[in-house]
Amino acid sequence: MGAATSDNGTSSSSKKVLSLLFQFSAERTELSVPEMSELIGATTPSTYRYLALLKDLDLLEEGKPGHYHPTARVIPLARAAQLSNPLARIAGPLLREAADTIGETVMLQQLAGDQVVCIELAECDRPMRFTIQRGRSTPLGRGASGKMALALCPAETRERLLPAHLSQDQLDTYLAQGFATSNSEIDEGVWACSVPVINTRKNLSVLTSAGPESRIPEERKEQTLQTLQKSAQKIREKYSKLLI
Template structure:
C-alpha cells in the first residue's frame, strides 16, 4: 500500500472513531456497540475495535449490560476546549502584533489533560516549516513552551510529569537531568528558550501567561536560527515576555 493510501486509510479510521464519540449526546448518553454502529453506519466489527480504542484512551467506559457512556475525561476536554477558545480570542490581537513586530511565527500552547498542546498559531510573512499544527500534541520533553508549561506546575506534579515521560536507561537519565535543570530555570524565570529541539534549524523563546498566580498558557516565537544573532535573540525574548505579560493583564481583566 502506498504512503498516500495509508494516510487516507488512517484519516478515515480516525474520522470514524470520532463519529462514534460524537454519537453520544445529552439525549442519548449511553449506547451499546451495535447502537453506535447503527447510528454512525460503521461496520460492527470496526465499531468494536474503535470502542476498545476509546476505552483504552479513557474516553468511554462500560456500564451495565454492555452499554457504554462517556467518561469525565471527555467533559474535561470540553472545558479545556472552551477555555482555549476564549483565550485564543483574547490573545489573537496580541499574537498578531508580536508576529508583525518580530517577523516570526507566534504560537500559543497549553496543557490539556496533562499533555502539552499547540492551541493556536499566527504566521509571520516569512513562514516557517514546523512539524506540528494547532490542535496537535507537542513533544512532551522538548521545546521552550513545554519547559515553561512544566515549570509552572507544582513541584510534585512537575516531577510526576517528568517521571512519566523520562524513565529507564542511561540516556534517559541524562535527558532527565538536563530537562529538570532547564525546567527549573524556566520555573524561576517564567521564560525559556530552545534550539533545534523539535525542528531542525528552529530556535524558540517562550514565556508564561498567567491569571494571577494561576498558569494559563505559554506564548512562544519560533524562528529560523540562521537569521539570528545574540542581540536579536535577546530582543525576541524581551518581546515575547512583554507580550505574555500584556496577555496576562488582559486575562486578569
Template sequence: MLSILNGFDEKNLTLDVGRAAELCGSSRASTYRYLQALTRSGLLTPASGGNYIIGSRVIELEMLKRENDPLARVARHLIRFHSEDLELNVMLCNYYGDKVLCTDFAWTDHSIPEIYKRGRSMPIFKGAMAKVILANLSISQLKSIYAHNSERISENGLGDTIDAFMRNMSGIRSAGYCITHAEVFPGLVGVAAPVNDTEGRVLGSVVLVVSTQQFEEICETFLIDKIKEIAADIERSLQRKTMTVIAARPRRNPAYRD
C-alpha cells in the first residue's frame, strides 16, 4: 500500500487509481481501498478528475522530523555558523532507500541561485554529496548495488567492472572527501565529506557548493580541510547527544534511479 506514495515526485504531483494500481501491483478494487486508507490517514487528499495529491499529514510529519531528528538538529546551527564564517554555501544531505536528499542548507553566497530545496532528491551516482555517501556504505551493500546497477554505474564513470567500482569507492572513502564538477548543476562544484554515527556508519554528508570560478580562486586544500572540519564538528556534537542515531539501510537489491 505504501508503495503508492513512490508515485509522487517533482514531475508527478498527482496520481489516479490506474497509476496507483501499477505501483502496488494490486487490482483496481484493492487499490481503491488502499487509496481510501491513505486518505483517511491524511497522507493523500482527493483532487479533481479522480486524482489524488499528497495530504496534509505529510507536512505534519516533516515538521516532526525536522524538529526531532538528531542529525538535523545538531547540524542546523553548525552549517549556518560555518557558512557565515566562510561566506560559502553549505548543504546537509542524508539518504534512505535509493534517494539522497537535501536535508538542510545555509545559503549565504547569493551570487549562486538558491537551487536546492529541503527534501529535494538527487541522483545517487552523481554529485559529491551522493558519491561520498555511496563510498562509505559497507562492502556487501556496494556489491549488491553494483549487481543491480552496473550499467548506471558505468555510465557515470564509477567503474566498468565491480573491481573498478570498488577501487573508486575505496579511494573516496580513504580520502575522506569527494569533489565533483558540474555533475548535478552546470557551473557548480561540490566538495563533500561524510557524516558518520558513533559506530562509523554513514548517516549522510555535508557539502560546500561553490561556483567553478570560486573553486579556481580558492585553494582546493582549504576547501577540503573546511568540509572535513564541518563534518567532524557535526559528528562530535552527535556523540554528545544521548539519543542514538541509526544509519539508514538501502533497500534489499536496490535499483537506483537518476
C-alpha cells in the first residue's frame, strides 16, 4: 500500500516537472518562481524542488535575478521533433507553393495539449510580411487557427476551453463552413484565415495564412481561402498515402 502511494507521488511530481518545462514557449521565454507556481498549480517549495531538478539537468538556467529560461540543451530536442514529424515534412513544399500563390505567410499548426503549435511554415517574399517562428503556440479559441482548431476538437474539449468571446454555435459554424478568420485578434493589423487539415485527435492540424489586413482586399481573401483549402486537401492526400 505504501509503495503504491510512493509511486503515485513520484508520478505526480514527474508530471509537475514536465509541466513546468512546458510552460516556456516562443512567447514566454522567461518565468519567475511565483509565475511558475501559479502556472503549474504547485506550492513555492515544491516549485523550487522541480526547478532544482531542471537546473541540475541543464535544462533551465537563471537569467536576470529570480527569473529562469530554457538552455540551449533543449534546442536539439525541438529540432528532432520537427525533423521526425511526417506531417511537417510532407507539407513543406505545399506550403511554399501556397505562400507564392497567396503572397502571404502560410503555416501548418498542429494540436499540442491545449494549444496549436506551428510545425512548418513558408514566408512570402515581400518587404512587409507577417513573421512567425516554428514552435510558436496559439491557445485554442484565439485567432483564426485557434478557433478552427477548437472547432475540430471533441465536445468535452470544446466545453472545457471555450473562451468567453466564443459560443458553441460559432464553433459549429466554423466547422460547417470549413474555415475561420480573424482580424487583429492576436497581432495588431493582421488578418488571418485558417482551414482544417486533419481532424483526428492524434494529428489534429490546421493550415493558416496571415498578413497585413491593409493589403488584403475582399477578393484576395476569397483567393486565400480557396488556395488554403486546395493545399490542405493535397496534404491530406499525401499523408494518407504515407500511412498505407
